[in-house]
Amino acid sequence: MIVLDIETSGTDFLKCGICQIGAIDLETLEEFFEEGRIDDEDEIVNIGKDKLACLEVLGKTEEELRDNTKQSQKELLSKFFKWIEKRSTNFFLCHNPVFDLAFLNNKASKYGIERTFHHRSFDLHTVAQMKFYELYHLFSIKDNEVKMGLKNILNFCGIEDNRKFHNSLEDAKITAECFSRLLEGKNIFPEYSKFEIPDYLKR
Numbered sequence: 262m263i264v265l266d267i268e269t270s271g272t273d274f275l276k277c278g279i280c281q282i283g284a285i286d287l288e289t290l291e292e293f294f295e296e297g298r299i300d301d302e303d304e305i306v307n308i309g310k311d312k313l314a315c316l317e318v319l320g321k322t323e324e325e326l327r328d329n330t331k332q333s334q335k336e337l338l339s340k341f342f343k344w345i346e347k348r349s350t351n352f353f354l355c356h357n358p359v360f361d362l363a364f365l366n367n368k369a370s371k372y373g374i375e376r377t378f379h380h381r382s383f384d385l386h387t388v389a390q391m392k393f394y395e396l397y398h399l400f401s402i403k404d405n406e407v408k409m410g411l412k413n414i415l416n417f418c419g420i421e422d423n424r425k426f427h428n429s430l431e432d433a434k435i436t437a438e439c440f441s442r443l444l445e446g447k448n449i450f451p452e453y454s455k456f457e458i459p460d461y462l463k464r
Contacts, residue, residue, distance in 0.1 A: 262287045262383065263345065264440070265353045266432035267361050270299050270326055271306025271315050274363040278303030278334055280319070280326050282341050283429030285437050286348050290449070293344045294430040297337030299326050320426030335372040338365070342377040351378045356411055356436050358382035385436050389414045392443045396461055411435075418442045419459045 264285045271277035278299025285292050305315055305323055316322060332340075345351050355361045362382060369376050389409050393401045401408040415422050418439045424431065434450055441449045446464040448454050 262350055262352050262354050263348055263378070264433045264437040265355050265358075265361055266429045266436060267364055268319055268427060268429045268432075269364060270303055272360070273304070273306050274360075274367045276304045277306050277364075278326075279337065279364055279368060280321075281429040282337060283431070283433040284341070284344070285430075285433050287354070287437060287440075288349060292430060293341060295337055295340055296331055297334050298328050298331040300334055301327070303334075318427050334368060335374070338368055338372065338374055342369075342374060345377045353378060353382040354385065354436065354440060355382060356385045356414075356432070358384050385414060385439060386410075388440060388443050389417060392462075393417065414439055417459075418462065420453060420456045 264287060266283045267279050268281035268283075269277050269279050279297070280299055281294075281296050283292075283294045305326065316326075319326075353361070365378070366376070368374075386407075386409055390400050390407075393399075393409065401413065409417075412422075415435070419442070420435065420438065422435065434452075438448070438450050438453045441447050442458055442462050446458055446462045448458060
């Protein structure tokens, strides 16, 4: 299984571009991390009310996202798809696979690149909800709102995330770490060993 996270210039996969791809092969723990520039026509779409919200999440400027010294978005995706071909499985695990796959599929179509990943994927949110149900016999939902976003999943798994900015490889590692704790009650990355695994997740 490949744990995937991407960073983008906004949430609209039709208007925005991919600027980072981070991935981890869960079988070998081999990593992929590359940055690229968004296309000239790609927009930087607001995530929140603050027009700079997207840039603040990434800790980057618009000039950095459009830096012509970086590889193109097409080159970035081509390199990633070739990396996937070397994996023994091509299933993705993401925190929100609908988001990541929408971007990858749209850009692959735009550039005419053959997809090398499976059309089905695993969702960390669903895994966390199932574990929560196993423990408490109900899903984490309150007032008709799902309460298992990434922050709550991290809390559920006993992990603190005090980073100022997002990075796709770091996010992929956090996703993989949570997945391991939820399914097996095990720590897999040394940088998270300082966070004690909650007793309810230990086997």
